[in-house]
Amino acid sequence: MAIHSTEVFLLWRLYNAKPIQDYVFGTFAMGIGASMVALSNHRFLKNEFMERWGKYTLGIYCVHYFFVDLLSPLATAMHSPFGEVVYTILVFALSLVSVFLLAKFRFTRQFVQ
Secondary structure: OHHHHHHHHHHHHHHOOOOOOOOOHHHHHHHHHHHHHHHOOOHHHOOHHHHHHHHHHHHHHHHHHHHHHHOHHHHHHOOOHHHHHHHHHHHHHHHHHHHHHHHOOHHHHHHHO
8 A cells, every 4th residue: 555655646746647546656566455355264254244345346346437427427516525435335236236236146247147
């Protein structure tokens, strides 16, 4: 996270880039770190909640782009920190519900689980 934050800060100060960047080199390092934590098999990661809902992670990731695009006018209308939190929770909740619904059908289950 230090690499990511430093890189975004330098891009902002030296090149007048927006301080909100989706992908920089530090993102790659954070992804490797998250993968190593997931592969560590630590007892903290072994809990019933993660075992039950973790199989939907890829489905949620794939479906959430649809809701990000669909709700983008709402995101521009609610231009405040509170609005951004509400937008994020709304996108996640709609993605979660849609993945649960898609998992109920035999044909689409293979794509979301």
